[in-house]
């Protein structure tokens with residue numbers, strides 16, 4: 581088997597005086613969609629922010645595509661091929677959808693074929709192309725945020741809870757978009773609390789609790805084992821079904 585695209589080994593992260601990540605071990609295989617599940621406050625967002633260099637790990641290593649990225653700056657990590665879609669949907673409200681995407685394209689104006697591909701699963705973006713992004717609904721803003729991350733090919737997408745607050749029809753278009761991305765060889769690390777959304781989408785699953793990975797395996801194995809689901813996800817399932 582080839583080396584994972586991303587590996588976290590013994591990663592500890594402190595935020596101020598708080599010891600949040602406590603030895604995270606995580607491997608994201610190339611071309612896979614890996615889901616990071618866990619209850620509120622488990623450390624999922626902190627893991628993504630640590631990978632992105634927004635928090636500095638106090639110990640351990642982060643390796644991406646064969647390079648140690650733990651000491652690199654966030655812009656350098658982005659240039660290395662990682663895109664991050666935070667939970668807060670990073671869009672520029674005053675700018676149009678078009679301008680939001682143009683700004684995200686580092687290599688000049690986005691390729692027309694790529695835009696058509698994005699419009700294929702997010703038609704609303706074409707419709708509201710010249711509207712300020714701030715006027716869009718929450719689901720549409722989420723589409724803009726994801727479109728910004730995929731406007732150019734990236735090796736790895738980090739996506740934090742994309743379904744939060746979204747209507748089922750929009751969740752369906754997100755599922756289609758993630759399937760397409762995966763088919764196009766983009767590796768995805770997806771933080772979610774909505775098990776129903778990810779159970780047919782993820783190849784692998786990691787479950788976090790108290791700043792550590794407490795389970796890692798194939799999603800199909802977790803889906804087939806209700807006792808394990810209950811043990812690992814009882815709290816979050818009860819809260820989110």
Ligand SMILES: Nc1ncnc2c1ncn2[C@@H]1O[C@H](COP(=O)(O)OP(=O)(O)OP(=O)(O)O)[C@@H](O)[C@H]1O
Pocket residue numbers: 595596598600618619620621622623624625626627773
């Ligand atoms: N800026 C911060 N200052 C202090 N503590 C923080 C900060 N950000 C996160 N934490 C704490 O770190 C812990 C992990 O938070 P994190 O956001 O990583 O969890 P999460 O698993 O993503 O949770 P959720 O599903 O609720 O988003 C929590 O106890 C949280 O209160």
